[in-house]
Amino acid sequence: MQAAIQITDLTRDYKNRRAVDHLNLTITKGEFFALLGTNGAGKTTTIKMLSCLLLPTEGDAVLLGNSIVHDAEKVKKIINVSPQETAIAPKLTVRENLELIARLYGCSKQEAQERAIKMLSEFDLTDRAKDKAKSLSGGMQRKLNIALGLISSPKILFLDEPTLGLDVRARKELGKTIETLKGKINIIVTTHYLEEAEALADRIGIMHEGKLQALGTAEEIVAASGQKNFEDAFLLYTGGV
Numbered sequence: 001m002q003a004a005i006q007i008t009d010l011t012r013d014y015k016n017r018r019a020v021d022h023l024n025l026t027i028t029k030g031e032f033f034a035l036l037g038t039n040g041a042g043k044t045t046t047i048k049m050l051s052c053l054l055l056p057t058e059g060d061a062v063l064l065g066n067s068i069v070h071d072a073e074k075v076k077k078i079i080n081v082s083p084q085e086t087a088i089a090p091k092l093t094v095r096e097n098l099e100l101i102a103r104l105y106g107c108s109k110q111e112a113q114e115r116a117i118k119m120l121s122e123f124d125l126t127d128r129a130k131d132k133a134k135s136l137s138g139g140m141q142r143k144l145n146i147a148l149g150l151i152s153s154p155k156i157l158f159l160d161e162p163t164l165g166l167d168v169r170a171r172k173e174l175g176k177t178i179e180t181l182k183g184k185i186n187i188i189v190t191t192h193y194l195e196e197a198e199a200l201a202d203r204i205g206i207m208h209e210g211k212l213q214a215l216g217t218a219e220e221i222v223a224a225s226g227q228k229n230f231e232d233a234f235l236l237y238t239g240g241v
Contacts, residue, residue: 004029004156004186005050009059012045019045021210022059032182034201035190038238041207043190044084047158050188051081063156082149084161086141090134094125094144097133098151105152119147123177139170143177150181157181159189163196175200198230206237213237 005027012020020042027033035043048054050061052072060067066074089097095116102112120126123143128136133144142162149157162178163171171193179200181187191197197204198218206214206221214221214237218230225233 002029003027003062004031005061005063005188007050007059007061010046010049010056010061011058012042012049012054013057018210020049020056023207023210023212025205025212025215027186027188030183030186032187032200032202033189034197034204035188035207036192036194036197036204036234037190037207038192040209041238042210043207044160046207047081047160047188047190051079051158052076053081078155079158080149080152080154080156081158082146082160082162084164086138086145088133088141088144088148090132092133093130094133094136095120095129097144098147101148102151115151115153119151122180123147137170139166139174142166142170142174146174146177150185154185156186156188159187161190161192163191163193171196194231194234206234208238 003026007023007025010020010023011018023046035046037043045054049056050063050068052068052075056069060069063075064078066078068075089100092100098116098119099112102115107115120129125143125147128140133141136144146159146162163174166174175196203215203217204221205212214224216224222230222233225236227233227236
């Protein structure tokens, strides 16, 4: 399988701590990869480096042939990010949000309109197209957030805690939406919800204190840990048991 992302000794230091410690990882083309870990494990820092929002202290990562250290502008053209924070323009309508981002990525007015219509349909937002984004529920805002990340047609999409703070029903609905993206593009998701990773991801990486502690399918990780289930395996690898 051809690599979409090749991470080599990726490291990030802050003043008094090492957030990511010589991370080595290969993610193949088309793979849905989940990165798990407790708060402070290094997940978000890793995503920020891979999306060229933060320079590594050491190491590198190559995304579809482009280095985050040497080819950052090329990397930015093939990726997009849906951050933890809901990044929408609250006073614009749902459709205006989508068209704005499409235009910012260089689409003509007509193409932006066409892409917006497509995203509205795919994310079941057509009925809310003329509503102000601030009027949407938390779950609908997260849907819009992901649609904004996809409107530029990225080859790799980073979803950083996409369901954080949502109630159980909204999480399940958004999980179904995310599942429809599997196999279409590379998706790298960080999440605190173990059941989401088990249900959605082709493979899972568990980080703790900046290091990758376990890697594989949920079943492989459970088997390697010697535990009874994935939750117990996660706790073992993150110092919980």
